[in-house]
Amino acid sequence: MNNEVDREYLESINAFNDSATLDILNRIVTTFQDHLMSISEASRQKDHAKLKKTLHAFRGAASNCGFVKLTNLCAEWEYEPESFNLDIFKAELERAETAWKNLLLSF
């Protein structure tokens, strides 16, 4: 397991053997930019309830793809929305997406 993507988890759900599963995961990854927009909006409005809700939705999607670090970060921010940092979130999301692309290329 690297810091960004949990390869063991992906193997456990047969992502590398079953193209249908991989296809679903890819579609989940493509929704991340939409999640980013709604999270950014909630953060800008300083609407903590909305931020928690959007982070929760994103966390569910990120965990499905095995994005461990992002999942853990979002869990922390869900409990303490005041400590949410959009720049860190964006940077981590970018890293996770890059790791995902590299993973696809490597296999």
Added chain:
Amino acid sequence: MQNLHLLTRAVQARDQRQQRLTKISHTELMLHTVVPISQKTKPPSAFILLLIAGSRLYFLKRQQQIHRHTLIHLPDMKTPQSKSLNIAVTEDENTTAELISRQIEYQGHHATICNSVSSTKELNLANFDALLLDLGLPDGDGLDLLCWAQKTRPSLPCYVVTATDQAATAVAALKAGARDYFTKPLNFKEIFKALRIDLQHQPTSNDEACFPTLEKWKSDAMACAMNEAIKASGTDNNVLIIGEEGTGKSAIGRFIHHNSQQKGNGMVTVDGSRKDFQTLERELFGEERPSQMKGSIRHGGKINTLESGSLFITNVDQLSEKLQYLLYQALEENRHRRFRLITSASLLLPTNLGDKNFLKPLYYLISTEAIRAPSLREATQDIPLWTNHLLTEICITLQLPRPMITSGAMEALLDNPWPGNLHQLRQVLTYAVTHSKGGLLGLDHLPAQLLTAEAQSMDKSQIGLIRKSDFERESLIAALKACDNNRRRAAKRLGVSLRTIYNLIQRYGLNSQRKNHQKPNP
């Protein structure tokens, strides 16, 4: 688009890699004892997927190297679990729902997706084997949905799958009746493991296929009992199944339920021999609360709330006098109830009701249909059938490959008097299965005691009642005697390690016996 391109490349790369895989040779197949490869299994491209019944492994051969891939779960074709399950999934997030659905289908089962509380409530839960549900749903709370599912079909295994990992939520879900609580990312192996275990421990429609049908029973006694059971299942009458300990009364009860009109509505089993009378009273009859109209009124309890299905009370003869009276009263008051009552008891007859302190009117109320389950010694012709049935059950529970029993071992089983009936047979087979580790189950795998002369000379009525320690000691002595006190050979014979043999010798103080035995005669 870029992701799609990457995906296409990834899939192409994988296909090229798979084309290098070659067929596995017959020599390698011989490494395994039983290899019934499914005829329906067609290799996708050059990818050879072998269904090896029992081992549940698949092997890939790539450039002369065998790669053993552990556990994608391949259901054993011979077990009841091979029947595909129908699983309802309530998840509002579409892609997550799709992922769960795909994982379920990958395991050979069928998933029905609902996005909301309202769409789930439209389902007929009788058609499903399990429910996986998220907690945060757009039109309501998942916990309320869980309560609804438990009330509608109490026996349906429900599992919560959620991103929320707060202990309080998990406790609330478990209190509401969830069998387990899984947080995301979902570990599907764990989910399916939990599901398999739960379905084994409760009667489902799969059990119907598993339990031998009437024509398979060879003995007159068992055929007669099963005939009565089939007749009883065609009615809604109360059924009382009587028989010695371990004569398969519960199995007959489940058989009646699965052949009755109530089969789709689940069966709730309550053990009447439980000694915590207050809990048992609460479970069956609910709690007594003061009422203004009457002195007190009972709320809840299986008898009052069960709206459909069967209620199976085992060991009804061991209910306390108070509970017997309450049961009688509840049955009298609810003559038009919609569930079916099945009870079991050990040798409860009209002639011995007084001796057993059993309420006479209750006996006549519950025994509209009375079925007698014969003991194993009355139905020796059925020992092979029970053996096969129990072997399958044990192997599912222990998740071990099912061994083939040799004729020698079967003869030994047939020669035993089995005073402990099926409980004893199950104990012996569990021992044998764990020591045979798949393949063939022969005489060597049966407990030594079953084969020794001591067993023959022992008071037959005591065989089923011996304690585990006595059993171990006797087995050890017999094995040591058979192996001329050679501990290494005795260990091999009993299928345990040499260290275990030393530990057992020390535990049972057999050291001195050995020394005495080796002391040369003057």
